Amino acid sequence: MATGTKKGSSACQSGQTAFAARLLGRFAAVAAADNNNLIFSPLSIHVALALMSTGASGDTLAEILAVAGAPSREELRAFVRAAVIDRVLADQSGAGGPIVAFACGAWTDRRVPLRPEYHDTIVGTFKGSATTVDFKDKPVESRVQINAWVAEVTRGLITEMGKWRDPFSKEHTIDHQFHRLDGSTIDVPFMQIWCDQKIACYDGFKVLKLPYKTMDVDRASPDFDWTQLNPQSLIEKMTSSPNFLHDHLPSEFVPVNEFRLPRFKLTYGGSIVEDLESLGLILPFHPLTANVSEITEVDTTDDGPIYVSDVIHKAVVDVNEEGSDAAAATESDDDCGFSLDYEPPKQVDFVADHPFAFFMIEETSGSIIFAGHVLDPSRE
Structure with missing residues (x-):
């Protein structure tokens, strides 16, 4: 591995750790204020930022990289593929190890086709799925289709982990x-x-x-x-x-x-846009400031400029x-x-x-x- 690649991977790993710590501080403070338990996946949110960076440019891209703690989009993408997709998310069930199910997909309206480069990155680098649906005329059917795909990819769960080395009786x-x-x-x-x-x-x-x-x-x-x-x-x-x-x-x-x-079981599901904004990720979520022009073939639609409208996160942990x-x-x-x-x-x-x-x-x-x-x- 080239020295530059090693340095980029090390920087991205440090950035991921720092990002996880900042997220923990934000989530923990909010949860503790309401006396609630907390569960989330820093890794999957970091991967979502990497996916978002693939379609961004200009100040929007710079902001995403700063929050993710990555030197460049290319280095972040290479790190996610090598350290996360091919390692952490690899199926270890054959060796008795954990299985981590991860759903990575892009769903766009049929009137807003993806750029071929963005499509290839999702499918090739992130091992995800890129699909068009009819959000405008068939919103209910589109949601059902997306939910069915997520359930299939994650085996109906967010995670299905392995067993302890020394299980409890x-x-x-x-x-x-x-x-x-x-x-x-x-x-x-x-x-x-x-x-x-x-x-x-x-x-x-x-x-x-x-x-x-x-x-x-x-x-x-x-x-x-x-x-x-x-x-x-x-x-x-x-x-x-x-x-x-x-x-x-x-x-x-x-x-x-x-x-x-x-023993305990925790679940979380909801929007994390406000949490990401508190860490400094602001530009992608506003139509007048977002520059995600590398996602689709068009910059605007009948409904206005293209931007990231929401980030939904879900996590489950069951300790027994x-x-x-x-x-x-x-x-x-x-x-x-x-x-x-x-x-x-x-x-x-x-x-x-x-x-x-x-x-x-x-x-x-x-x-x-x-x-x-x-x-x-x-x-x-």
Whole structure:
């Protein structure tokens, strides 16, 4: 690989990490203000920006690249193809690993044909679908067609992840108290296990890393982990220092004493335009400022100039005894023990019974696939 290509990929990866941290800060603040749980996919939103950049030019393109943290459109496109499409989103089910279903498509009205170059980029680079429909005269039928396609591509889910390397036993799941931010408590199912875990202990918080099951026949294959951090206030440190999460990931297994994680399922679906605008992405969403002339053969229609009217994001995470979709960490007052000479290592307690942040990471590339926080495991 050429040096320039390596530098571009490294810059795009750093940009993706910084973008994920900024998004986390925005989403977490909004969710916490309403005392809501949070789940979103920084990776898929970053890919959406890459797709958007393919059809943009001028100041609109510059703004997209600045928010995405990419040096150029070409480098961003190459990074998404190599690090995301061909690696993170590769089907690992044959090796026992996770399956990440990703729906990438462009749907345009039949009166506004796509430029051949844009069509080829969607299909070739992003492995997506480019289709024309009749939005004006058949809006309901068009929506049904799009929804059916998304359901087929994602197997009816947003993600279908693999199993934990060391799955929990359902017969050991018991109810325990979870302490909410307002000081109240609620009984929820907690999963338990007693085998060694990857846990790192720091001043005021701990980090857990749960690896997914893989056959490990090819070290070049994606390496997925679920990571959990507590307290929830650590999100502030992560947003101010994008490498905070990666710098604090545990690397060694330690023996555990009490080890409990709550089961939970979270969903999110809705427009994220205001969130992207808060990060500085403004021009694409306004008809008088957007320059997305490289998407279609025409610049205007009977309804006015072409612009990005909305960005809809949906994510689902379901954490149970067999597996899950993300990564997380939690806090405790216990010290972390380690082996010194022949002294047996000290057992570590890890009990996620307070609000925590979680992440699903592909470690080799550093891509954060899912992120969020749990304030109340009983609420979806």
